[in-house]
Amino acid sequence: MHSHLPGPGRRTPVSTYRLQLGPDLTFADAEKALPYLDTLGITDLYLSPVLQAAPGSTHGYDVVDHTRISDVMGGREGLERLAAAAHARGMGVVVDVVPNHMAVPTPAWRNRALWSVLKHGHESPYATWFDGGLAEGEGLLMPVLGARIGTVLAAGELVLDHVVVPGDDGDGPGDGEPQPVLRYYDHLFPVRPETEDLPLAELVGRQHYRLAYWRVADEELNYRRFFDVGTLAGIRVEDADVFDATHALLFELFDAGVIDGFRIDHPDGLADPRGYLRRLHEATGRAWVVAEKILEEGEALPDDWPVAGTTGYDTAWRLHALQVDPDGAAPLAALTQELTGEQTSLDDVIEQAKRQIVETSLYAEIHLLTTMVADICREDVRLRDHTFRSLQDCVVELVVAFGRYRAYVVPGEAAPPEAERVVREAADVARSRLDPDRHDTLDLVVDLVLGREAGSAGRRDEERRAELVVRFPQVCGAVMAKGVEDTAYYRWTHLVSLCEVGGAPSLFGVGPDELHEHARHLAESWPATMTAGSTHDSKRGEDVRSRIGAVASHPDAWVALVRRLREATSDARPADLDGRTENLLWQTLAGTWTPDGPIEAERLAAYLVKASREQKAWTTWITPDLAREEGLVEYATSLLNHPEVVAALSEWVERVTPTVRRSVLTTKLLQLTVPGVADIYQGTEVTGTSLVDPDNRRPVDMEGLAAVLGSLDAGRTPSGLAEEKLVLTAAALRVRRAHPGAFVGEDAGYEPLPVTTGRAVGFVRLDAAGPRVAVVATRLGEASGLGEASVVLPELDSAEGWRSVLTGSFFAGGAVRLGELLGSWPVALLVAESA
Template sequence: MSRPPISTYRVQLTPDFGFAQVAELAPYLRDLGVSHVYLSPVLQATPGSRHGYDVTDHSRVREEFGGLKGLRELAETLAAHDLAIVLDIVPNHMTVPVPESGNAALWSVLRDGPASPYASWFDIDWNGGKVAMPVLGDATEPRVDGPVLRYHDHEFPHPGHYRLVDWRQGPGYRRFFDVSSLIGLRVEDPAVFLATHEVILWLVDEGLVEGLRVDHPDGLADPAGYLARLRRRTGGLWTVVEKILVGEERLPGDWACDGTTGYEVLNRITRLFVDPAGERPLVELFHELTGWPDGCRDTMIRAKREVVELFFQSEVSRLARAAGADPAAVAELLVAMPVYRTYVVPGHGPPPEAVEIVRRAAATCSPAVRPFVEQVLYGDAETITRFQQTTGPVMAKGVEDTALYRWFPLACLNEVGGEPDHFALDPATFHAFCGELPPHTMTTLSTHDTKRSEDVRARLAVLSELPDEWAEAVRGWSAQVGSGDPHLDYLGWQNLMAAWPISAERLADYLLKAAREAKTRTSWVKPDPAYEAALREFAARAVELPVGEFTARIDAHAMANSLGQKLVQLMLPGVPDVYQGNETTDFSLVDPDNRRPVGYPRTPAGEWDEAKLLLTTQALRLRRRFEAALPYTPLAAEGAAAEHALAFARGRRAVAVATRLPVRLARNGGWGATSLRLPPGTWHDLLTGGTPYTGKIPLAHLLHRYPVALLENHDL
């Protein structure tokens, strides 16, 4: 069995940044201190794809990146620098666009129907004898071109076992969320598993890959069964899953993996640096400026109800047909579910926690839902599995991609898996959570899917300590510039301030995506050109205002938050991941903004950059010098400012100290006589290189240069 990573560095591969370009980073990444390079999907995808999750061919490494030869050469180069590879894999879906040279498996199924040798690959509803393909959008007639039927950019075999329907209509197959261009795979079938994992398993067998990140396991028919098969076949390879855990939810105990990709850690770290005293004034300001009537939970329920009606009618109908249930009852229970999935497995009896969650959700529904509740818990395999595969997309589209763009008193809390009405987290609760973290789970602060980078969130967290100053500033800006939609304007002001400096074009692109996701005045399905033009005009005028002056006033505090959250993430139990470029400051917004090219080597542009790069490098190098399973021990400061210190030890080897709520700390006169008693040993500060520390240390002395300290015991 290969070694688990000590740390990872996520690199986003693109057609113009492939394996050869990553290989050039090897000396830089080695010196940074990471142990593994974590690559975005590498299998053949739609030509030109900037993300790689739209796989077209599982039998090939993507030619645009350099193909299998390029990947082997990359692995050799990395190995020469004591680095290895972690791969992001996509077991849930493939791309639907099926030109004859692309997804050959799906082309075969559309041409030959159930008689195709690939018919078992895809989760298709053959109700009516043909699979519905939702592509039609205007009066243009499809045209036959020899063996191909063409409709705009779409190509299909002619004739075939499909029917073209309106693009707004749901497809005749399970898809990724509401994305009809991605068709669900049936990897629960062992033959499909082997066929779709062929290249990945070769790479593991050859020792070229030492870890896997599994994309969207909640979409699978049997996540636990899939992970068990994957672990057996890879010999126990380190594996983490992209799983969103809500509230106190934990990863299912029967999943054969090392942990998650870290969103539950990310959100708790963010809340650790948010002042609970800011909740009431910021919520009141949000209502004042936006006129938004609902609270967070009401907003989520309303958004989920809307997305079910807009996007998931085909899924509701298929599930209702399987259960012999009323579609309205099916939709009602889907909306009421508070988590992404409850992991009921047909024939095994539902876990007690699943029964509790489903029944509690049903208690908020009409009596018509009760018979359906029994079916999703104790019914036939088709009903149970379909329900399990549908709750996640409803949560994702209703909460992540709708409600979080509607209710945002403090936007740093509106992250994937976040609960924006849970404003803050106290150190004791945070320590208790960290003490239970699996030793090899992934921890993160920024990813290719986060809605804001970690440093944008660090700036936004400062607003919780300065609600009055923020209110004065944003009222002044709003009096000068508006789009006609004060609700979206307020989201714009938060992100403009926190991502500063930002171009009008980048801000406009963000606002356009946010507005379409919110679906209150425009949407992807029904765009409003006049409204969207007003947003672009708003962005052009807003960036001309002195918003950067406010940002500059708070940046010393934002830097403290940024360094504090980075230190905590890098030193917690688990495998810390650094998203490309975030070893220095990064002020990116939601994709595609956060997937822009990154320049290397990262050259510090100021004090914040220098401090963050120094901290990241020293922490990652330290991680390479100690065992991952070292105990996590909270350390308590003593004195009037004790609440502003977050400190912990990793065994007898390392101590991390971070400053939290820096505005209030400064207003109260700083650290004063507050001190921290270090564990036994002689402790060297890896950031300042100053005189070693022992015993009880005044925090004013320990943190005199940086708002964080990273100490290593040199007695060991």
């Protein structure tokens, strides 16, 4: 059996449908949607995290209790009912798992493990759960105060109170009786036993935690967090006891047949991703597991990870780039320079953004790494002359130069060649940016992060050195996420649809050969990986990307349009409008303006404020420039009703409709038929205008979609692109379900088809019996002349041929003209069957 396929008796999904559960979409709501999803052709539900999350959570990644299923979603009983109903239809259940962190909720007692640690310190049964804090003797930093601690105490804002804490397992009064707490507005913190009667200032200083001004977090935070989110504390899932405790309920539900597979959130945050995945692999008997690993261009998923693959970002960006015309690169670059007044490269933008992050929101993490290295040097006489400042310079430059999320090095093991290569490539870049006097220090840092012997002979496996090997890549990943995806990708506005999670914006378009190369790699090495079009983390939905991508196919018209509308609205445009933000605004309008008009003003405003703060150039989350934000929003929303803008963008929509239609339908069909398990993010079976979260978590009208699909199945001709996408999605999903062996099985194969034009791509999916499904899709440019090109379909047995699922036409093997094959569609989906 293929090493990356599930074990015997374990389910492999053929397709999944992602449901963003929460107060507005409970287990009961999901159960009501099952008939529609089954009709659509879905084989497995893919649920967002189901464990108990912090109060008011809208996403579930802020878990507070691993022993309970979310109350607001319907509890364990609701999940079991949903699973039973799904299984009765032959559908499976995949659950999103968050192993990396837990929430620091308000009030803190909602996280029982954290409350216990805050109250009892080293004596807590959960003392080993959280990374940092207790080991330094100072206790966990709790940066929740609105002012410095002295000011808060003087103002009487921090008080000793007595409250009933549900479920507290502390000493003294049991559950239901008041216990002493420190109260700061809505925040409650436990009081360390036997310190209650101390004067307040002394009491505050004697706790197992340190209450602090919120700005202290960026400089002195002493526990690992999720990126720079202080309310998500990293947990030590590499500890066997922590792993067992945080996964017991999930494994119980898996063993009981309630859950069939798992999606693992952010494995790169873990101390030992491979070790974690191996433990998961063993505990589930090789269940189907995919990991949210973000692969940079040219990076491969580590072959020694016992998973089915990734969550599909690697496929998503390639499918979009396939629809991006490289001829649009130069005109759009010129427009970007015109709007921003800048001529810079993506590499420079990324370097500046990462440097800003390590100097601000992730400074505490960089300082901690430097302190670790400095401690190692101080303890070894041969290394003492490496100063703290030189070490920090080298750590900063190495992290900033890192070209991917992390390298995979395990303490006590020799660094794999790939990890060594990646670290040394980053070191070469760092060396070019450092004073020559720092080069010896850089060499030392490289040796230490690779776990190599450095300094005195034999000193390589000490605890502090092992900890550095673990912590360095965790920080690299955080800097990459915050510096590149959450900063640089909002600043780089050449073509914003390319700036997607796990994307490669430096590649302005890819061709069919690149797609085939990627698909062959997946078919050979990761046949049951996930493919995605949109996810809950996408910066914009797949159809918004398609509409923005169409700009590259009509660059001169777009440049003229922007210039004309800028002039027409110059009176309303703020004098201090940031050029990058303006470029993002125009492209966002192109991406969300449909034949029905623009999106709602409130949605556009919320997106632009979030995007601008993520840019961290002229406004930020911490220090927002409210006046400039208001000016931006006022200008942007006025465009939605400006007569010239409305007329021009309506005309633009009409102009690019054929390009957009081709891009939307081709991207969807390819995503549903290239190697892997095809995922549908809720609602993306029809077209949409979703932007970054929380915009992409808006409710989906499943009942309405079911009615539309029913009428289309009954023979009604699709009206508009949204219904065409629904017809195509259902057709592809049903073909997958009818021929699973051609898509995800042990024998699932992929072979490119000969096509006489670069504006089309074709391939065939095979099972053990041979060719089973053929796919042909067009790309780029106008439709004129494309119909005369041809594709060569595989020859089948004399009694068989190829039936078009979309048109009903039947074709023998051999060369077929695209015009005949496609009919009125820009794509063709063909199934081998008897004539």
